[in-house]
Amino acid sequence: MACKGILKILMVIFNSAIFLAGGATVIIGVLVEISRRHVLGVLDKFKDISADFAPLANAGYLLIAVGAIIAFLGFLGCCGACCENKCMLMIFFIIILIVFVVEVVAAVVTLLYQPKVEKLLDTIRQNVAKSIRENYGQNDIITIAWNETMSLMKCCGYNNYTDFTGSLFVNRTSEYPHFCCSTPALPSEKCYSGNAALAHVEGCFNVVVKLVKKNSALLGGVAICVAAIEVAAMIVALLLYKT
Incomplete structure (x- = not known):
């Protein structure tokens, strides 16, 4: 029983962190959506460049949607742990696993497209x-x-x-x-x-490049921490499901 109680506490802690991360992502998405018009307005004069940067138009909405999903997962995990609902715990585990896989794929795609983005910025x-x-x-x-x-x-x-x-x-x-x-x-x-x-x-352009390089280590650290929390939450959810 003591072990089960500890697992429930860990589950609540991990999912609270996930919920807060989702809320922060929503806020970032709102800020991106507010400022995107200024960025796209500068590039709108070039049809070919605007087409290359078209995904920026939906970046804010995408972040808001992802943040909302992450926040919902945090809430779902907390409820599943507190209520000891095995169905909710299994749903939480499956969705977190899917999100984790998508994040890994997104990271790989980002690394593969980085040279293309740098070349595009230099071209324009x-x-x-x-x-x-x-x-x-x-x-x-x-x-x-x-x-x-x-x-x-x-x-x-x-x-x-x-x-x-x-x-x-x-x-x-x-x-x-x-x-x-x-x-x-x-x-x-x-x-x-x-x-x-x-x-x-x-x-x-140089200011943006320096800003990205300066914060790349921090962003990488945050990404690793989020991934670690997700893995830990999946393990705890699976253990709670089996108890």
């Missing part, structure tokens, strides 16, 4: 710079999207400040966006070509 570098020159200061959607992106990420253009050279904004004002000069050493009221060159504000 010049196209995005061309879009900035043609639309920044003229197309309100593109201008607002880039301003919000540069403000949030503390970056300048896709590559650097030279992306804005020849744009309507620069031709009309002889200035560059103040984000390209926003450093502690330089004022940001007037941003001319010389100031932007001295500021050395990085392009948004």
Whole structure:
């Protein structure tokens, strides 16, 4: 009986963690859905690029759905353990096993497609710079999207400040966006070509790459922890089912 009680406590702990992870995934999905329009708005001028990034349009909804399923599984596991319902425990075990297999497959696919994604991002570098020159200061959607992106990420253009050279904004004002000069050493009221060159504000592409590399170890650790919790929950559920 004592062993069974310990298993029930472990089951509740593991499934509480799974439930919280599901809730966090839902929140991330909502944030992705809110911000996706800005990202796709920048790329919408290129039909071929937009097609390649079409999955981004559903990424937020996918995260919300996955998070809801994970949260439901956590709730199901807790109920199955507390009520000692073998049917619920077996359903929980089967679904968690399926989710675990899908996660492994998704991880493998991500690794296989990583070179393709990097090549795609490098290919569109010049196209995005061309879009900035043609639309920044003229197309309100593109201008607002880039301003919000540069403000949030503390970056300048896709590559650097030279992306804005020849744009309507620069031709009309002889200035560059103040984000390209926003450093502690330089004022940001007037941003001319010389100031932007001295500021050395990085392009948004490089900022994103560095951010991903910086957090890759953390993301990998979180993924391993989640997988370990899922495996532990499956083992405990199976043991409870047999008792």
